[in-house]
Amino acid sequence: MTGRRTLAHPPLAMGGAPPAGPGGLPRLMPAAGAVPVDLRGHLAAHGPLPAVRSRDRLLAEVAAAGLTGRGGAAFPVARKLDAAARARPAPIVVGNGAEGEPASSKDRSLLWISPHLVLDGLQLAAAVAGSGSAVLYVTRGDRLHARLAGAIAERAAAGIDAVRVGLVAAPDRFLAGEESALASRLAGRPALPSHRPARGLPRLAPGRTALVQNVETLAHLALIARYGAAWFRTVGTAAEPGSMLVTLHRAGGRPAVAEVPAGAGIADLLGLDARPGVPAGSPVPSVAGPVQAVLVGGYHGAWLTATTAAGLPLATTALRPLGAAAGAGVLAALPADRCGLAETARVARYLALESAGQCGPCFNGLPRIAAAAEHLAGPRPGPRARADLERWAGLLTGRGACHHPDGSVRFIRSALRVFAAEAGLHEQGRCRSTDPRPFLPVPAGRPATEEDWS
Amino acid sequence: MTGITHATALWYASRATGVVTLLLLTAVVLLGILVNRQGRLPGLPGFAVTGLHRNISLLAVAFLVIHVVTAVADPYVTIGLAAAVLPFASAYKAFWLGLGAISLDLIAALILTSLARARMSRPAWRAIHWLAYAAWPLAVVHSLGSSADTRSGPVLGVLTGCVLATTAALAWRLSRAAREVPRAGRAAAILSRMSARKAGL
Secondary structure, eight states: OOOOOOOOOOOOOOOOOOOOOGGGOOOSSOSSTTOOOOHHHHHHHHOSOOOOSOHHHHHHHHHHHTOBOSSSSOOBHHHHHHHHHHOSSOOEEEEEEOOOOTTOOHHHHHHHHOHHHHHHHHHHHHHHHTOSEEEEEEESOHHHHHHHHHHHHHHHHHTOOSSEEEEEEEOSSGGGGSHHHHHHHHTTSOOOOOSSOOOSSOEEETTEEEEEEEHHHHHHHHHHHHHHHHHHTTSBOSSSBSEEEEEEEOTTSOOEEEEEETTOBHHHHHTBOOOTTSOTTSOBOBTTSOEEEEEESGGGSEEEEHHHHHTSBSOHHHHGGGTOOOTTOEEEEEETTSOHHHHHHHHHHHHHHTOOSOSHIIIIIHHHHHHHHHHHHSSSOOTTHHHHHHHHHHHHTTOSSSSHHHHHHHHHHHHHHHTHHHHHHHHTTOOOOOOOSOOSOOOOOOOOOGGGGO | OOOOOHHHHHHHHHHHHHHHHHHHHHHHHHHHHHHHTTOOOTTSOHHHHHHHHHHHHHHHHHHHHHHHHHHHHOSSSOOOTHHHHSTTOOSSSHHHHHHHHHHHHHHHHHHHHHHTGGGSOHHHHHHHHTTHHHHHHHHHHHHHHHOGGGGSHHHHHHHHHHHHHHHHHHHHHHHHHHHOOOGGGHHHHHHHHHHHOGGGO
């Protein structure tokens, strides 16, 4: 590796286990409440980060652990690290904490409570890739930035970081955390996704690439480096090992971030009563009241009926045949007394306003679809409203400069499937919902200006 | 009126195809401006604007080739074939024909890069395509200077029409560009238009 100063650390001996509660969880954040962990507390709980003497050994351990990316795409981390290790010149390492998804708060929570795990993971990734610099990419905002700057300064003062870490502010937009938008922002341009299809590591400039990992992935990496692959696999399933952070939305409370085993049952996570006697499509009872549908995977994810979702694990292998994926772990249990079409229309409007404005299918198609969804959610939609929505949704897929149109269409199409009965009622001028309050968190859709992307 | 004899046929052909080439080139420039602003021709689908722009440019090249070949072949004046591409290499009216040769070189660059577009980087292709704004005026000045026909009578009218149309199109392009909604606000602008249209569905 390049001539960086080596520090007196123990060699990479993996073993032992961190302090944890029953079932081996939580791992990433301490069980005792939402108190941020400072450097002393972090070192007391986990010890110092082992130095990476053998890059190949760490890669083998990560591969054995089966760690996949926690940013939504679930790409095998060992493969990405391997590609970064072989890239010349060494890529810049980026921890992606720009959680553009409004329904997800896991990355913000992790960065607030356990920043040192994330920063440890960043150092490990930099060591594997041979990078001389690392960046933490976080949404612009005072408190979290100040806290992270403090954590980085703490580590610099203690002299435990081999690679200097910089903080880069991301614009507060849905697409800001997308890999090519991130690369664009690091290169000094507005954080807009690129037209080019993604192939290999994202490029900042000709010859400069970046290794981008979600902050939760880095935190897991930091633990695997200490405790090994076998420990990592004590939780989760064989196909989806380890733990993951999820954001749960249930009626009557604020969104909750929890660390759960990967592949856990959706019914367990949301508290759904998965009794077998409930007919398909009707509401499922839960601790927070009857639930009609579950949104899996966020605003580029898909709706499922509550009965379907209650029988499934939060695992992409089980969800993909139904057009859904685990994504970044967002689960929202829509109460039976809300209108699913109204929720979909609000989200569709938000997604349309979050368009980068770079290609026709997006800045033209998504607003039309959003207006049609609003029409369908309102009183007396025309008889052609549903057919028009389906047709336009089909026209957009695969035609955009990035995946924003595709993801948005997936979300809206799933709504048309799951809320078909509701749409029929709306066409007759009726609606089953009795509660007009919004359920899903949607930021006030203010139109964007050019500065908002910088 | 003098008849077109065998001896003067090439001369007339050269001048006639010259006028037609200029008309076609003007059409190409107008359509190119329309393509750039994503404008539409009434009654035609969107892809027709780009399609017409490309096809008429190839038609213009065909007429340009005949214009040059007949001028070179004509025994009345001495214009070597080299003078078609080498500026100011002609024995007859070196300056005005030289301008035509420059224009032809630029047009050749435009056509060849557009045919090889898939193999080029888009910024490079765009930079070369801007040369169209040099090629067309050179063609106009070449027409005015190289023949007395273009300075009087109906042909002058045609030329004036071409110049006026192109100037108007350019003015339209600049005003549209100035009023364009910036990229970040496009979706919002369309969304407010759609929402205002209550009975659109």
